[in-house]
Amino acid sequence: MRKIVAGKLHGIHVTEANLDYHGSITLDPDHCEEAGMLPMEFVEIWSKNSGARISTYVILGERGSRCCILNGAAARTCQPGDQVIICNSVYVHERELTALKPRVLTFDKDNRIVDRLTYSLERDAGGDYSFSILNESNDVLRVPALVGRS
Secondary structure, three states: OOOEEEEEEEEEEEEEEEEEOOOOOEHHHHHHHOOOOOOOOOEEEOOOOOOOEEEEEEOOOOOOOEEEEEEEEHOOOOOOOEEEEEEEEEEEEEHHHOOOOOOEEEEEOOEEEEEEEEEEEOOOOOOEEEEEEEOOOOOOEEOHHHHHHH
């Protein structure tokens, strides 16, 4: 089994840091649903401002609020306005890697969705992997270097 990216909120802005809450990250249910994140699911959070990396669980905020609230100890890692990357993951067998199509949302400064992307991993007859980033029309935006064989 391999731990693989399942969904990502890339560049979402922190709207509040609430030190006195019991913990977690509060997110807009609309964002969670589009990226495939569930309430109570553990996520990794990476601060683009400080480089801090933390792990916590998702709780749902008000639908349509575009909130991203770090609670409890997580509130010490970021301030309102900071950009973070929030990523959930799944464990899959390697034979299932190409079936997984993680959803990635990117955001403007008001946490409105700018892009809806999909990560795509393919395997050729020789066993080499190739990775692509696709937009909503399934146009390839970027094809990084060959990943290689497992």
